[in-house]
Amino acid sequence: MTNTTSISIAKKVKKGFLSNWELYVMLLPAIAVTFVFSYIPMYGLQIAFKTTRLGANYLNGDWIGFDNFVRFFNSGWFGIIMKNTVLLSIVSYLITFPFTILLALMIFNSVNKRVAKFTQTFTYLPHLLSSVVVIGILNLFCNGETGLINILLRILGLDPISFFGRNDLVLPMYTITNLWQHVGFSAIVYLAALNSVDVSIIESARIDGANKFKIMMKIQIPWILPVIVTMLILHMGHMLNVSVDKVLLMQTDLNISASEVIGTYVYKAGIKSAQYGFATAVGLFINCINLVMLLLVNWLSKRVSDTSIF
Structure with a gap:
């Protein structure tokens, strides 16, 4: 029963995509821009929990936990x-x-x-x-x-x-x-x-x-x-x-x-x-x-x- 349901859902999704593929193509630039400028930079949020030095790779900094937050508070x-x-x-x-x-x-x-x-x-x-x-x-x-x-x-x-x-x-x-x-x-x-x-x-x-x-x-x-x-x-x-x-x-x-x-x-x-x-x-x-x-x-x-x- 579960396999049958999954197959029917997959068919509906495929049918919906094929019937509206032009709209999905139009969405691709917006999705790409959002991913590149909004999601990829989230990887850099780790520097909030690390030590950073000018000129050094911030990804190699030492973990300091919530010290920056405590300092702000x-x-x-x-x-x-x-x-x-x-x-x-x-x-x-x-x-x-x-x-x-x-x-x-x-x-x-x-x-x-x-x-x-x-x-x-x-x-x-x-x-x-x-x-x-x-x-x-x-x-x-x-x-x-x-x-x-x-x-x-x-x-x-x-x-x-x-x-x-x-x-x-x-x-x-x-x-x-x-x-x-x-x-x-x-x-x-x-x-x-x-x-x-x-x-x-x-x-x-x-x-x-x-x-x-x-x-x-x-x-x-x-x-x-x-x-x-x-x-x-x-x-x-x-x-x-x-x-x-x-x-x-x-x-x-x-x-x-x-x-x-x-x-x-x-x-x-x-x-x-x-x-x-x-x-x-x-x-x-x-x-x-x-x-x-x-x-x-x-x-x-x-x-x-x-x-x-x-």
């Missing part, structure tokens, strides 16, 4: 870095996430389609800018001497604000730039989901006297709820991966206690100080936390809403 920066990373990532996402859904709903339900297309394009374009350009624009507004905001404050007789020199302004600046740069791009996924809403259901609701707000709350949002949950789960996989280049460009000696995050710490330890094993250990620790969060949220979502990615 005992460092004076551990609590500061974790607090900053969690704060920047979670607060930024909690603000950006609902705005993305709201923007998609506003564009989809706009009466004037030209205005809707313009809004979609206008909010999408900042995503094409690099972090260097975004922080450059931020500097034009917030520079202590030549920033537009401080120029206006001086005209009004008020004291200028040192935006890049205050710890309490790192989070607002990071969140606002994230919102401006990524909200339009992220809304595309929800717009695509909204376009699949059954028009007949919306027309029936309008005949029954439902206004746009009720249609959004009772039909459109529940319709795209599986997409919302799926995007939330996927984001959990890199929740603590704060935009390193953006934070690094915002960082100064005056605000470092609020802007030093895991990414900048790993960059300084690994690239600037050549402590490759230590930097790998810190990065591996954060990725393990991201993995646990992904599995946990996926499990909770599957239990509550029957929506999951696996």
